Amino acid sequence: MNDAHILVIDDEENIRLALEDILTDEGYTVFTAEDGIEGLRLMDRYPVDVVLLDLWLPHRGGMEILEEIRAKDPSVEIVIISGHGTIETAVRAVKQGAFDFLEKPLSLEKVLTVVRNALRMRELQNENTRLRQRLYQEDEMIGTSPAMQVIRERIAQSAASDSRILILGENGTGKELVAREIHRRSRRASGPFVEVNCAAIPDTLLESELFGHEKGAFTGALSSRRGKFELAHNGTLFLDEVADMSLSAQAKVLRVLQELQFTRIGGERVITVDVRLIAATNKDLEGEVKAGRFREDLYYRLNVIPIYVPPLRERVEDIPSLIDYFLKKFTPPGETPKRISREGLTMLKEYPWPGNIRELKNFVERLCILSDEAEISPETIKEFLGEALHARTHSTVLDEYSHLPLGEARDAFEKRLIEKKLEEHDYNISRTAASLGIYPSNLHSKIKKFGIKIPK
Numbered sequence: 001m002n003d004a005h006i007l008v009i010d011d012e013e014n015i016r017l018a019l020e021d022i023l024t025d026e027g028y029t030v031f032t033a034e035d036g037i038e039g040l041r042l043m044d045r046y047p048v049d050v051v052l053l054d055l056w057l058p059h060r061g062g063m064e065i066l067e068e069i070r071a072k073d074p075s076v077e078i079v080i081i082s083g084h085g086t087i088e089t090a091v092r093a094v095k096q097g098a099f100d101f102l103e104k105p106l107s108l109e110k111v112l113t114v115v116r117n118a119l120r121m122r123e124l125q126n127e128n129t130r131l132r133q134r135l136y137q138e139d140e141m142i143g144t145s146p147a148m149q150v151i152r153e154r155i156a157q158s159a160a161s162d163s164r165i166l167i168l169g170e171n172g173t174g175k176e177l178v179a180r181e182i183h184r185r186s187r188r189a190s191g192p193f194v195e196v197n198c199a200a201i202p203d204t205l206l207e208s209e210l211f212g213h214e215k216g217a218f219t220g221a222l223s224s225r226r227g228k229f230e231l232a233h234n235g236t237l238f239l240d241e242v243a244d245m246s247l248s249a250q251a252k253v254l255r256v257l258q259e260l261q262f263t264r265i266g267g268e269r270v271i272t273v274d275v276r277l278i279a280a281t282n283k284d285l286e287g288e289v290k291a292g293r294f295r296e297d298l299y300y301r302l303n304v305i306p307i308y309v310p311p312l313r314e315r316v317e318d319i320p321s322l323i324d325y326f327l328k329k330f331t332p333p334g335e336t337p338k339r340i341s342r343e344g345l346t347m348l349k350e351y352p353w354p355g356n357i358r359e360l361k362n363f364v365e366r367l368c369i370l371s372d373e374a375e376i377s378p379e380t381i382k383e384f385l386g387e388a389l390h391a392r393t394h395s396t397v398l399d400e401y402s403h404l405p406l407g408e409a410r411d412a413f414e415k416r417l418i419e420k421k422l423e424e425h426d427y428n429i430s431r432t433a434a435s436l437g438i439y440p441s442n443l444h445s446k447i448k449k450f451g452i453k454i455p456k
Contacts, residue, residue: 217266
């Protein structure tokens with residue numbers, strides 16, 4: 001891990017210079033600071049793997065700085081530099097999370113050994129995190145249909161590069177799985193995979209989520225926080241539902257893609273990152289560009305390598321494999337997985353699956369839990385599909401407006417309702433207004449507002 005970043009915080013210039021020399025000779029990138037305040041500022045600006053921290057510092061003591069570093073980035077390994085009179089404090093620092101301590105006068109050989117061990121520990125912790133992420137990763141990419149073969153070929157062609165990728169497809173088709181597979185097969189596989197669901201974060205918080213913020217940058221910012229771009233350093237950042245970003249956030253993302261540099265909200269220091277960006281959306285981005293809701297320049301920055309993930313209805317031949325996978329996934333250890341009857345499987349292949357693989361997964365899980373049959377009959381399939389259709393019917397009305405902001409959704413619904421009532425009452429304004437519970441003058445205003453055409 002000779003590309004590691006080491007931060008030395010010590011008020012003695014000769015110690016800083018000596019440590020910088022030997023660590024630089026080993027191939028590490030070294031930053032130095034004469035006090036904890038400057039050290040924390042450097043951590044805000046640059047990624048750091050290991051900190052060599054003197055306990056006796058001007059302005060603020062080493063123990064206080066230790067706590068701030070741990071709060072800022074718990075994954076950073078901290079090695080305490082201790083004089084003879086601070087051994088007891090150094091031991092206390094180790095108990096509070098420091099990796100080890102070095103006693104002055106420093107043995108340069110011991111310094112290199114401890115730094116190597118700290119870096120090895122950090123790498124082991126990162127690997128442990130990645131294994132846990134892989135363990136709890138949603139699912140695997142299942143299917144041998146022509147459409148899936150095209151996706152696998154595109155992944156194989158693009159994974160090794162750092163080119164940006166735009167994944168297109170409906171909700172529930174498995175766009176995140178494609179992004180994770182690209183990351184897993186890339187040279188960044190040992191680095192972090194950081195996901196941001198742009199649709200799930202309010203506009204007011206999205207920029208803070210992406211770029212981080214400094215303490216006091218806004219109400220509620222009680223401490224500094226690293227954003228997703230920083231957390232994804234040397235790895236992959238996956239922006240899901242990218243079309244739901246505000247134009248302001250889009251402009252900042254575009255700037256970061258151009259320069260790979262940014263500042264936190266409320267901050268002044270420029271932070272440099274090395275991140276591969278993968279974006280995904282269920283919307284027609286070209287249409288969003290034409291409507292002025294998505295920046296054209298950002299669209300072309302993201303759409304270097306497009307990957308289309310088809311809906312399940314376009315890869316029906318993969319349904320048996322997916323069902324088999326989910327049946328095994330939801331079977332308790334030691335039990336035999338259930339089977340689907342041939343007639344039941346035919347019914348499932350004919351169902352349109354509007355929720356795609358996510359809906360299929362939930363359906364199979366429900367079968368595994370609620371059905372006592374070893375071989376699930378067509379009658380059971382029909383019963384459960386009927387429940388799914390019933391639930392879908394109830395949600396269809398809202399689905400039409402779910403992608404719109406509240407104001408636009410309200411106007412769209414109001415316009416549609418007025419058009420329906422006008423048609424029901426042969427475009428008679430008085431009767432239509434009475435059925436809606438409003439005055440005719442109010443109805444005239446709404447007809448004008450929404451541009452509703454009245455037949456002559």
